[in-house]
Amino acid sequence: MSAPYDVPGATHVYSGKVRDLYDLPNGHLLMVASDRISAYDHALEPPIPDKGEILTRMSLWWFDQLADVAPNHVVSTDVPDVVAGRGIEVERLDMVTVECIARGYLTGSGLADYRASGVVSGIALPPGLTDGSKLPEPIFTPSTKAEYGGHDEPISYEQVADAVGSELAARLRDLTLEVYARGEALARERGIIVADTKIEVGLRGDGTLVLADELLTPDSSRFWPADAWEPGRAQTSYDKQFVRDWLTSPASGWDRASDTPPPRLPGEIVERTRARYVEAYETLTGETFRR
Numbered sequence: 001m002s003a004p005y006d007v008p009g010a011t012h013v014y015s016g017k018v019r020d021l022y023d024l025p026n027g028h029l030l031m032v033a034s035d036r037i038s039a040y041d042h043a044l045e046p047p048i049p050d051k052g053e054i055l056t057r058m059s060l061w062w063f064d065q066l067a068d069v070a071p072n073h074v075v076s077t078d079v080p081d082v083v084a085g086r087g088i089e090v091e092r093l094d095m096v097t098v099e100c101i102a103r104g105y106l107t108g109s110g111l112a113d114y115r116a117s118g119v120v121s122g123i124a125l126p127p128g129l130t131d132g133s134k135l136p137e138p139i140f141t142p143s144t145k146a147e148y149g150g151h152d153e154p155i156s157y158e159q160v161a162d163a164v165g166s167e168l169a170a171r172l173r174d175l176t177l178e179v180y181a182r183g184e185a186l187a188r189e190r191g192i193i194v195a196d197t198k199i200e201v202g203l204r205g206d207g208t209l210v211l212a213d214e215l216l217t218p219d220s221s222r223f224w225p226a227d228a229w230e231p232g233r234a235q236t237s238y239d240k241q242f243v244r245d246w247l248t249s250p251a252s253g254w255d256r257a258s259d260t261p262p263p264r265l266p267g268e269i270v271e272r273t274r275a276r277y278v279e280a281y282e283t284l285t286g287e288t289f290r291r
């Protein structure tokens with residue numbers, strides 16, 4: 001994918017689904033959050049205005065809230081004007097090759113694995129759980145890091161230990177579960193259920209674990225409105241429900257089971273989705289995003 005932004009002095013090196021990474025001359029990296037949005041494994045059009053800036057601010061807020069749990073990779077938000085608000089200069093780390101995921105609720109791939117075997121990432125769960133069930137306690141459910149466009153594969157804690165060593169595996173598990181516990185508790189007080197989250201962790205030369213990438217955003221986590229939580233069915237997505245409902249409605253004319261790309265989102269859906277990202281940010285942080 002070509003560089004979405006032509007950033008003076010920076011060299012584009014990687015594009016993910018919604019974020020892009022650039023090399024900087026000083027050896028740091030520039031992480032840029034786009035306004036891209038995806039659903040049902042498809043990149044959608046058009047982008048959601050300000051989504052990148054809103055989720056960048058949310059990540060920065062969470063990095064600050066959890067500074068007592070672990071250091072983070074943020075160096076500076078003083079970035080070139082072309083990416084102001086959505087770009088962060090970050091410390092270059094030795095990234096752990098495991099997706100560190102914590103789940104407090106059962107849904108998605110975890111639910112599928114549970115229904116097939118009663119087990120999620122090697123952890124046996126009690127019988128009788130359903131879609132959206134709150135787990136007896138949050139669990140660490142790591143996965144592999146798929147290449148762009150692929151799907152991460154769940155792996156057991158033992159497989160993580162085999163890959164990175166038992167001491168680092170334990171540190172990754174403990175960090176992931178602590179970040180999730182703190183984020184879930186804080187969000188829940190504000191009416192948002194963080195059902196699960198994925199964190200990216202890097203290592204400094206001295207072995208310090210550092211929180212990288214984004215943190216506790218609706219792109220790295222499942223956000224559910226707490227007042228709509230009802231185990232036994234698919235939960236309402238805090239941020240993507242308008243998109244999902246429109247795409248699966250007759251109004252879109254799209255067949256999700258088909259191999260065709262989804263149609264362009266109508267302006268009203270784009271604006272209502274933007275408003276949900278603003279609402280999530282303002283509800284969590286108590287700060288106002290310029291409307």
Ligand SMILES: N#Cc1c(N)ncnc1-c1cnn(CCN2CCOCC2)c1
Pocket residue numbers: 014015016019020021029031032073090091092093094095200202212213214
């Ligand atoms: N963050 C970070 C980071 C860092 N601080 N140091 C070294 N490498 C990385 C890195 C490289 N790739 N990814 C995967 C996730 N990317 C995030 C950005 O956007 C694109 C996807 C993380």
